[in-house]
Amino acid sequence: MISCREALRFLHEFLDGELEGAPSEQVRAHFEACRRCYPHLQLEASFRAALRRACGGPCAPPELEARLRAALAEAEKS
Secondary structure, eight states, rough: OOOOOHHHTTTHHHTTTOOHHHHHHHHHHHHHHHHTTTHHHHHHHHHHHHHHHHSSSSSSOHHHHHHHHHHHHHHHHO
């Protein structure tokens, strides 16, 4: 089993579905078995769900996306 530190390091990638294969299974197994880490998973998953509800869906509003893209383009120029 992976350590708590490793599981928490991969928390966001795990919730985003960006981990594949063995790493994903190891993180899932850790969170299912570890009483200390499971609340971190639940808190982050609940926060993301509340954020999606507040934003009206799984995607950022078009105005926010446009502002973020402009900010990123500006940062790349620097």
